[in-house]
Amino acid sequence: MILVAAAGRSVISAMSTPEGEWMRADVKYTMVKSDKPSRPADIGIIRQYQPEDADPASNLARACLMLDPLMPPAVKEVLIRAESPAIMRERANLFYVAVCVVEGRIAGVAGVDMNEIRLLLVDPEHQHKGIGGLLLDHLESMVPSGLFRDIFVYSTPSAVGFYRIHGYQAGGEHTFHVGGCNIPTTFMTKRLAS
Numbered sequence: 720m721i722l723v724a725a726a727g728r729s730v731i732s733a734m735s736t737p738e739g740e741w742m743r744a745d746v747k748y749t750m751v752k753s754d755k756p757s758r759p760a761d762i763g764i765i766r767q768y769q770p771e772d773a774d775p776a777s778n779l780a781r782a783c784l785m786l787d788p789l790m791p792p793a794v795k796e797v798l799i800r801a802e803s804p805a806i807m808r809e810r811a812n813l814f815y816v817a818v819c820v821v822e823g824r825i826a827g828v829a830g831v832d833m834n835e836i837r838l839l840l841v842d843p844e845h846q847h848k849g850i851g852g853l854l855l856d857h858l859e860s861m862v863p864s865g866l867f868r869d870i871f872v873y874s875t876p877s878a879v880g881f882y883r884i885h886g887y888q889a890g891g892e893h894t895f896h897v898g899g900c901n902i903p904t905t906f907m908t909k910r911l912a913s
């Protein structure tokens with residue numbers, strides 16, 4: 720059973736017992752069971768990023784970059800060099816970051832800044848199990864619905880297909896210039912359920 724523990728933007732942590740009970744006296748959780756039949760029944764838990772996640776989340780980001788099939792080697796090199804635990808900590812200070820934990824290890828990391836997806840990475844060893852989709856659902860649920868009706872992302876070329884199957888539409892190409900490299904992205908948006 721997939722449980723997403725959330726308390727608005729104050730998601731803190733979650734623990735599940737083998738029986739699937741949730742513990743933490745000082746935090747209120749909303750528990751959401753994934754009802755999508757295409758998803759495996761028991762992947763892991765999603766919880767808010769915590770400081771000790773910086774190292775594993777950063778290693779995961781590097782692994783994703785290294786194995787990205789569509790990213791030019793020169794761009795990979797710049798982005799991998801820029802990736803670090805410090806950058807991961809900075810992201811978590813700037814916007815909401817969540818992780819998916821599988822068997823005690825971080826298998827995915829994702830972040831949303833108001834209504835912009837800023838981060839979505841699944842450990843290559845755990846891809847195609849539904850984790851990316853669950854993290855995406857979670858990010859969408861964290862967008863303040865009173866302020867925004869849409870969510871958007873500048874998708875890397877290799878993730879465009881993934882966003883499309885989750886209802887995102889391409890709205891044009893955008894190139895970012897980072898560290899002397901051109902990074903091609905596709906601007907993608909989705910209307911959120913009201």
Ligand SMILES: CC(C)(COP(=O)(O)OP(=O)(O)OC[C@H]1O[C@@H](n2cnc3c(N)ncnc32)[C@H](O)[C@@H]1OP(=O)(O)O)[C@@H](O)C(=O)NCCC(=O)NCCS
Binds near residue numbers: 783847880
């Ligand atoms: C994109 C990403 C987050 C998807 O995570 P995931 O856990 O593998 O996704 P899910 O298992 O929930 O969904 C997989 C489904 O999405 C679709 N999908 C996933 N990646 C895809 C891709 N590159 N192209 C087309 N469709 C894709 C497929 O339908 C796939 O189904 P399948 O597993 O039966 O083939 C993951 O591949 C990843 O971290 N990629 C590298 C980093 C990246 O590009 N992140 C996006 C930054 S904007």
